[in-house]
Amino acid sequence: MTLRTRLLVLVSALVVLAGIGTASVLRASARADRRDHAVPGGPEITAGPVALGARGRMIFRNMAWGPHRDELTSVPASDPAGPRTASKVKCLRFHAAGGTGVCLQSVHGPVGDTYRAVLLDSRLRVTARYDVPGIPSRARVSPSGRYAAWTAFVGGDSYAGTDFSTRAAVVDTRTGRLIPSLEAFRVVKDGRTYHAADVNFWGVTFTADDRTFYATLATHGSTYLVRGDLRARTLTTVHPNVECPSLSPDGTRVAYKKRVKGLPKDAPWHLYVLDLRTLRETPVAEPRSVDDQAVWRDDHTLVYALPGDYGADLYTAPADGTGHPRRISTAAVSPAYVGRPPA
Amino acid sequence: MYVADSRAGTRAASAEGAARPRAGRRRAAVAPTVLALGTVSLITDVSSEMVTAVLPLYLVAGLGLSPLGFGLLDGVYNGFSALVRLVGGHLADRGGGRHKWVAGFGYALSAACKPLLLLAHSLTPIGLVLAADRTGKGLRTAPRDALISLSSTPATRGRAFGVHRAMDTAGALLGPLVAFLILRATVDGYDAVFTVSFCVAVVGVLVLVLFVPADTRAGTGPRSARPAEATRPTEFAEPAGSAGPARSTPAGAADRSRPAEEAPRSGSAAGSAPSPAGQNPADPAGSPASPTLRAALSLLGTPAVRRITLCALLLGLATVSDAFVFLLLQRRLGVPDRWFALLPLGTAAAFLLLAVPLGRLADRIGSRRLFLAGHGALLLVYALLLSAWHGSALPYLVLLLHGGFYAATDGVLMAAASESVPEELRSSGLALVQTGQALARFVCSLGFGAAWTAWGDRTALTVSAALLVFGVLVSVALRPTPPEGLA
Numbered sequence: 001m002t003l004r005t006r007l008l009v010l011v012s013a014l015v016v017l018a019g020i021g022t023a024s025v026l027r028a029s030a031r032a033d034r035r036d037h038a039v040p041g042g043p044e045i046t047a048g049p050v051a052l053g054a055r056g057r058m059i060f061r062n063m064a065w066g067p068h069r070d071e072l073t074s075v076p077a078s079d080p081a082g083p084r085t086a087s088k089v090k091c092l093r094f095h096a097a098g099g100t101g102v103c104l105q106s107v108h109g110p111v112g113d114t115y116r117a118v119l120l121d122s123r124l125r126v127t128a129r130y131d132v133p134g135i136p137s138r139a140r141v142s143p144s145g146r147y148a149a150w151t152a153f154v155g156g157d158s159y160a161g162t163d164f165s166t167r168a169a170v171v172d173t174r175t176g177r178l179i180p181s182l183e184a185f186r187v188v189k190d191g192r193t194y195h196a197a198d199v200n201f202w203g204v205t206f207t208a209d210d211r212t213f214y215a216t217l218a219t220h221g222s223t224y225l226v227r228g229d230l231r232a233r234t235l236t237t238v239h240p241n242v243e244c245p246s247l248s249p250d251g252t253r254v255a256y257k258k259r260v261k262g263l264p265k266d267a268p269w270h271l272y273v274l275d276l277r278t279l280r281e282t283p284v285a286e287p288r289s290v291d292d293q294a295v296w297r298d299d300h301t302l303v304y305a306l307p308g309d310y311g312a313d314l315y316t317a318p319a320d321g322t323g324h325p326r327r328i329s330t331a332a333v334s335p336a337y338v339g340r341p342p343a
Numbered sequence: 344m345y346v347a348d349s350r351a352g353t354r355a356a357s358a359e360g361a362a363r364p365r366a367g368r369r370r371a372a373v374a375p376t377v378l379a380l381g382t383v384s385l386i387t388d389v390s391s392e393m394v395t396a397v398l399p400l401y402l403v404a405g406l407g408l409s410p411l412g413f414g415l416l417d418g419v420y421n422g423f424s425a426l427v428r429l430v431g432g433h434l435a436d437r438g439g440g441r442h443k444w445v446a447g448f449g450y451a452l453s454a455a456c457k458p459l460l461l462l463a464h465s466l467t468p469i470g471l472v473l474a475a476d477r478t479g480k481g482l483r484t485a486p487r488d489a490l491i492s493l494s495s496t497p498a499t500r501g502r503a504f505g506v507h508r509a510m511d512t513a514g515a516l517l518g519p520l521v522a523f524l525i526l527r528a529t530v531d532g533y534d535a536v537f538t539v540s541f542c543v544a545v546v547g548v549l550v551l552v553l554f555v556p557a558d559t560r561a562g563t564g565p566r567s568a569r570p571a572e573a574t575r576p577t578e579f580a581e582p583a584g585s586a587g588p589a590r591s592t593p594a595g596a597a598d599r600s601r602p603a604e605e606a607p608r609s610g611s612a613a614g615s616a617p618s619p620a621g622q623n624p625a626d627p628a629g630s631p632a633s634p635t636l637r638a639a640l641s642l643l644g645t646p647a648v649r650r651i652t653l654c655a656l657l658l659g660l661a662t663v664s665d666a667f668v669f670l671l672l673q674r675r676l677g678v679p680d681r682w683f684a685l686l687p688l689g690t691a692a693a694f695l696l697l698a699v700p701l702g703r704l705a706d707r708i709g710s711r712r713l714f715l716a717g718h719g720a721l722l723l724v725y726a727l728l729l730s731a732w733h734g735s736a737l738p739y740l741v742l743l744l745h746g747g748f749y750a751a752t753d754g755v756l757m758a759a760a761s762e763s764v765p766e767e768l769r770s771s772g773l774a775l776v777q778t779g780q781a782l783a784r785f786v787c788s789l790g791f792g793a794a795w796t797a798w799g800d801r802t803a804l805t806v807s808a809a810l811l812v813f814g815v816l817v818s819v820a821l822r823p824t825p826p827e828g829l830a
Contacts, residue, residue: 006553013549017542024538028529035530092404106404108527113400133683135403153399154683197667197795264467291466307406307465 038066042331043084050074050087052096052122055339059101061091063311064331072103072124077297077337080314080328089124093136094334095295096120098145100173101336104136104152117150119173130178133167138244138293139334142206142213146174147230149204149213168201168215170230182215185228188236196220201235203244203293204228207251214238214245214254225254225274239279243269244293246302248319252276255284255294255302255319263289271304273319282321297337305333376494377503379554380487381510386547387450388511391476392518393540394457397526401533406464423474425778427481432774433639435486440557442486442493442770447551449483452476454544460537485774490555492761492769500761501710504754505702512695516688639771647763648772651711652779654818655756658718659783661811663725663791663804665690665745671728671800672741686742693746694753701750702758710759711822717751718815720744725808729801756780 001009038045042064050059050072058080062073068086072094075084091103092115101120106113115132117139134154141148149170170179179185182201187194200218207213210230217226217235225242226235245254254276257269267289273282284302294304302319305312310331317325329335435445456476463469488504495503525536642648669686705713724744727737757773764772787807794803 001553010549010553014546017545021535021539021542024535025525025528025532028525028532028535031530031532113523113526135399137403153403195796195799197670197792197800267465267467311406 035065035069036067038064042066043081043329045073045084045086047088048085050085050089050124052101052120052124052338053099057338058335059094059096059338060314060329060332060335061094062086062331063333065310072101073332075329080332081330087124089120091334093139093150094336095139095141095148096336096338097141097143100141100145100148102139102141102148102150104132104139104150115152117148117169117171119148119171128171128173128176130169130171132169137166138168138203140204140206140293141336142210143208143249144210146172146210147206147213148173149206149215151202151204166200166202166218168204170204170213182228182235185233185235187217187226188234189224190237194219194237201226203246205245205247205254205293207247214247216243216245218243223259225256238276239274242274245274246294246296248296248299250299253319255296257290257292257294267291271302271317273302273321282319284317284319285321285323286315286317286325288325295335295337303328303335305335373499373503373506374494376555377491377507379550380491381507383450383547383551383555384487384507384511385514385517386543386550387453388514389518389521390457390540390544390547391453391480392515393522393525393536393543394460396519396522397533397536400526402466402469405531405533424477424481425781427478428485428774428778429771431482432485432489432770432772434482435489435770436639436768442490443551443555443557445770446483446486446490446555447548449479449481449486450544450548450551452479452482454479454541454548457537457541457544461534485770485777488757488773488777489770492757492773493766497762498706500758501702501705501713501755502699503702504758505699505705505750508702508750508754509695509698512691512698516691516695639768639775642764642768642772642775645763648760648775650821651756651760651763652776654711654714654814654821655760655776655780656783657814657817658811659780660787660790661718661807661814662721662784662787663807664784664788667788667791667795668724668728668741668745671804672738674800675728675733676738686738689738689742690746690749693743694749695746697747697750698754701747702754705751705755705758710755710762711818713751714755714759715815715818717748717755718811718818720751721748722808722811722815724748725804725811729804729808 043062045062045064045066045068047068051057051074052059054074056077057074058077059072059074062068062071062084064084068084068088070090070092071086072089072091073084073086075082089103091105093104095102099122101124103118103120104115105118106115115134115136117130117132117136118126119128121127132150132152134152136150136152138151139149147170149168151166151168154165154167167180168182170182171177182204183199187199196219198219202216202218204213204215213228213230215226215228215235217224217237223241223243224237225239225245227238228235241258242254242256243259245256247254252275254274256272256274258272258281259268260270263270269289269291271284271286271290271294273284274280275282286304288306290304290306292304292306294302296319297303297316300319301316303314303316306315307313308330312331312333313327314329314332314335315325316328317323431445431449435442453476456472456479459472459475460469463472491503491507492500521539522536525532525539529535643652665687669683672686673683701713701717721744724741727741727744756776760773760776761769791803791807794806798806
């Protein structure tokens with residue numbers, strides 16, 4: 001092959017490949033329009049007021065295509081598949097309780113996205129903003145609305161490869177005081193102070209006393225449920241192999257994803273419920289691997305997301321291990337039940 | 344927030360040179376093969392870093408998964424990749440222009456993985472696709488470095504590797520930028536990112552197929568061409584009479600799948616060839632003709648190879664992984680979280696800037712000497728991190744020295760190792776040294792993490808610094824008797 005032939009081959013290939021590349025980018029940008037149009041048969045969505053204090057509502061990130069994609073959306077808790085009211089506030093992850101919401105958003109920059117957490121009042125007005133050091137993953141507000149917490153995945157830039165670490169932050173919404181990383185807390189493991197360079201925390205869930213919380217601690221390839229104390233600034237291990245805990249409204253049980261032996265390494269989790277008094281585990285009747293921090297609709301029912309056609313769908317299952325999982329809503333993620341009567 | 348870092352070895356294996364073909368004016372310019380390979384690496388790194396940069400975002404924001412389960416598999420993949428590298432090195436040494444085709448298969452395999460990402464929507468298939476991608480990377484690294492080494496003379500090898508590493512790093516820095524520009528221009532344009540990444544990867548494979556000669560050792564050309572190999576324009580010029588470049592990809596791919604077939608012929612051809620002038624006298628010139636696995640392993644019996652592998656191992660054991668260095672720097676300075684991600688870019692930028700000049704310096708003062716000096720720079724990094732000095736220049740100085748450490752050691756180690764490994768086992772030999780170094784760094788990561796846990800970060804770093812001093816002293820003591828510095 002002469003140099004000319006080779007150059008010719010290269011240039012022709014470049015033309016074809018550039019065409020393919022350009023077409024894919026154009027197609028993806030044209031999708032903006034397509035995704036702004038609701039898919040026939042999808043949920044009915046209209047813009048309207050969304051309040052965090054409204055009784056008996058479920059608020060979540062709407063993922064259905066249409067003009068309100070990614071917006072916080074409200075439905076009646078009793079009819080989660082019913083008509084949706086969209087708020088214009090866009091979030092990647094969301095949670096709310098006690099009239100306070102936490103919304104983790106991306107901020108588009110010139111060469112990349114950055115992330116922030118915004119605190120919302122009961123009418124979804126922004127009351128505070130905080131930088132989030134990576135891709136947001138979990139969000140929780142304490143039942144009273146006083147504390148908010150979020151987790152971000154740090155890493156994923158070109159020099160961190162596929163290794164991730166997590167950082168969990170807690171903020172006092174009343175004083176604005178931020179604990180940027182739970183790593184500042186003292187870890188007590190098996191009754192002794194534990195130091196390790198490789199500790200990671202994620203998935204905070206609060207009790208009703210505005211002092212205690214639960215979270216995941218990972219170190220040396222194992223995970224633990226830890227009980228945190230915001231005043232003493234300690235984290236005490238409670239139970240092994242617990243990720244993304246979620247405290248029941250009555251504070252007696254924790255729903256969580258557990259890494260189960262024998263499952264594919266990439267989808268290894270099953271939902272379990274742990275009784276905090278007896279430390280007895282009950283498997284939830286959900287055969288699929290759940291990679292989510294479940295929420296409690298009430299003291300007996302769990303709601304969680306599984307991958308779906310438009311990102312994620314919401315499912316429900318009884319917390320006592322009986323029954324069957326049931327899909328309650330499509331194209332939805334990060335649900336929060338608001339306006340709950342005080343426990 | 345610590346990132347379990349076991350990738351140091353694999354990452355370090357990619358970067359190369361910003362020299363343009365017109366540098367040919369210069370007498371000792373980099374061989375066209377090196378420029379072609381550098382271009383391939385640059386393009387391929389743009390492609391692969393595009394994917395790496397958006398993957399966590401895609402998993403979390405696009406698919407609603409958490410990347411944590413995936414991150415936990417990373418160590419497995421990295422260990423696997425180290426083994427694959429040895430296999431790739433061995434296959435490539437079987438002669439008949441296999442360096443090019445083994446490397447080409449590695450590049451093609453990684454390229455083929457990109458469109459598969461469009462079809463994978465959960466962690467398991469995504470994990471499998473990325474494992475295949477890494478297999479491609481592992482396969483291609485050693486043959487590619489062998490090609491660079493074989494197409495340069497000992498006197499220009501440092502520069503050749505420097506140019507390659509700089510080009511490679513430039514690609515790694517560009518990739519995320521391209522990916523985010525696409526994401527900005529689209530709505531959830533992950534599919535566009537993967538498609539463009541695929542197209543870019545195909546261009547890289549094409550450049551390799553079209554412009555990298557099959558056998559820089561001239562095994563398929565006239566033997567008389569060999570002494571001049573380094574300056575011979577193997578690349579963009581028409582390699583008259585050479586059958587290598589004319590081979591089509593399918594033939595090459597078929598070659599690879601029948602590794603044993605051609606070995607005796609080409610092996611003996613290569614084996615009977617004398618080493619080019621300037622090769623390390625410790626070369627086992629009479630090493631057996633067919634590069635069997637045994638022959639590859641017997642490389643460790645060669646004093647020169649053993650020496651350099653031992654140095655790489657010892658120094659690797661004291662090389663604290665990047666993640667820890669950045670973490671320590673952040674702790675010292677209280678770098679705000681959102682700047683944390685920029686620290687690796689600082690090291691990469693310094694690497695990019697220094698790779699070529701330090702490669703040239705290696706040619707002047709000897710690659711071993713520069714390799715040791717590079718570890719001196721790393722020692723300075725440790726010292727600065729341990730010192731009480733708190734100037735505003737500290738982060739810049741640390742990152743500059745850290746990038747300088749990579750620039751003075753990454754390609755330079757390959758240049759140094761090339762002096763000890765006979766041509767016909769070049770690929771296996773380089774793979775051996777790289778894998779040894781990667782494993783040592785992995786052990787260092789584990790040990791450093793444990794030491795940090797037990798004694799705290801400062802003590803752990805002090806121990807590492809002491810180990811590093813020890814490693815450098817031993818490496819100096821292990822110097823081969825004939826003086827180096829082939830200027």
